[in-house]
Amino acid sequence: MKFESQVVHAGDRKRRKGLAVPSTTPINLATTYFYESAAILDRVLGHEEDGFSYGRYSNPTNVALEELCTELEHGRGSLATASGMAAIQIALQAALLDRPHHVVASNSIYGATIGLLDQVFGPFGVEVTYVDVCNLSAVETAIAKNKPGCIFLESVSNPLLRVADLEKIGQMAKQADAALVVDNTFASPMQMRPLKLGANIVVHSATKYLAGHGDVLGGIVVSDETHAEPVRMLSRLIGPVLGPFESYLTMRGIKTLALRFERQCKNARILAEWLSSHPRIERVYYCSDPNHPDACNIKKFFAPDLFGAILSFEIRDASKQSILGFMDRLKMVVPGTSLGDVHTLLLYPLIASHRNISPKMRERMGIRENLVRVAAGIEASEDIVADLDQALRSI
Numbered sequence: 001m002k003f004e005s006q007v008v009h010a011g012d013r014k015r016r017k018g019l020a021v022p023s024t025t026p027i028n029l030a031t032t033y034f035y036e037s038a039a040i041l042d043r044v045l046g047h048e049e050d051g052f053s054y055g056r057y058s059n060p061t062n063v064a065l066e067e068l069c070t071e072l073e074h075g076r077g078s079l080a081t082a083s084g085m086a087a088i089q090i091a092l093q094a095a096l097l098d099r100p101h102h103v104v105a106s107n108s109i110y111g112a113t114i115g116l117l118d119q120v121f122g123p124f125g126v127e128v129t130y131v132d133v134c135n136l137s138a139v140e141t142a143i144a145k146n147k148p149g150c151i152f153l154e155s156v157s158n159p160l161l162r163v164a165d166l167e168k169i170g171q172m173a174k175q176a177d178a179a180l181v182v183d184n185t186f187a188s189p190m191q192m193r194p195l196k197l198g199a200n201i202v203v204h205s206a207t208k209y210l211a212g213h214g215d216v217l218g219g220i221v222v223s224d225e226t227h228a229e230p231v232r233m234l235s236r237l238i239g240p241v242l243g244p245f246e247s248y249l250t251m252r253g254i255k256t257l258a259l260r261f262e263r264q265c266k267n268a269r270i271l272a273e274w275l276s277s278h279p280r281i282e283r284v285y286y287c288s289d290p291n292h293p294d295a296c297n298i299k300k301f302f303a304p305d306l307f308g309a310i311l312s313f314e315i316r317d318a319s320k321q322s323i324l325g326f327m328d329r330l331k332m333v334v335p336g337t338s339l340g341d342v343h344t345l346l347l348y349p350l351i352a353s354h355r356n357i358s359p360k361m362r363e364r365m366g367i368r369e370n371l372v373r374v375a376a377g378i379e380a381s382e383d384i385v386a387d388l389d390q391a392l393r394s395i
């Protein structure tokens with residue numbers, strides 16, 4: 001099945017003898033299950049037979065979502081978690097379970113992920129080396145020097161949209177016996193499937209494109225054959241599982257993922273082209289740019305004609321104060337954090353995602369005071385353009 005069909009059909013509608021099949025997955029709230037004979041429960045609890053026993057172990061609504069995500073990402077098993085951060089925590093723990101406690105991580109990852117590595121894993125003895133993952137020789141050196149158990153990166157970085165050579169890094173990780181964990185939130189499984197390129201574990205903040213409507217906080221861990229069981233084991237003991245209602249909403253969201261993402265990518269491309277010739281705009285960052293520093297990887301790894309739904313741009317000579325004014329003048333575009341919603345969102349990295357980074361470090365990362373990020377929604381592109389245009393006018 002193609003992706004557009006998988007999103008509406010996968011992970012659902014199991015046929016069981018004599019029972020009606022609901023065409024959409026019901027919300028199963030029960031935390032406890034029993035069977036016609038205690039012998040079955042005995043076998044289920046002993047992992048000799050598949051089945052449900054207790055909500056922290058598995059739940060039918062979650063299993064439907066997990067099977068759907070396993071198919072979309074071409075994995076071997078998934079775990080639905082209560083947030084993207086919980087997904088990242090479990091993925092890193094599974095990667096490091098029987099490997100050296102050193103992580104080589106991309107230096108342009110989600111702020112809370114840096115916090116998780118430094119403030120949660122650090123005190124437990126995990127060392128972290130940050131590296132520019134778009135510089136392959138720097139990655140090679142970091143691996144040789146630190147012998148990490150895990151390499152962590154985002155398939156598309158925030159907010160400058162860099163795309164590392166996942167295939168090459170996957171080969172390096174394999175050779176070094178390190179697990180490659182990829183946060184695929186920005187790309188969504190429609191644009192990129194890291195497990196097919198050599199990643200061992202893929203994580204998503206399902207809060208973004210998967211659920212897609214700004215009403216669910218959730219995460220997904222999709223693993224290869226080796227890591228599916230360790231992820232399950234950790235989840236049984238730690239219990240960061242998604243609630244069944246959120247699971248239902250996420251599945252409902254995913255049914256329109258292909259439609260939404262296609263429109264969002266189209267809108268982002270229209271915006272990028274319009275902004276490129278706007279006199280108030282100094283520079284636009286978008287993946288369709290033929291001069292993009294990673295154009296080669298984009299061509300190799302992205303689905304054809306999908307350049308992503310996120311773009312960033314610098315407003316000429318804009319100070320923090322004038323950007324805040326620009327945000328206040330937006331009438332339709334939502335000036336909030338997050339991305340992946342049906343409505344267009346505009347984020348100012350300086351006060352949000354990159355707030356806690358020193359000005360010097362921010363400058364080194366190329367994130368200037370006049371940079372804003374837009375996550376295109378599904379509205380008519382004319383309306384998004386008109387709103388940004390009027391808000392830019394008096395900047």
Ligand SMILES: *Cc1c(COP(=O)(O)O)cnc(C)c1O
Nearest residue numbers: 083084085110183185205207218
């Ligand atoms: C939002 C986000 C996260 C964290 O996800 P939550 O659902 O907010 O916990 C992690 N990585 C990326 C790239 C994100 O955008």
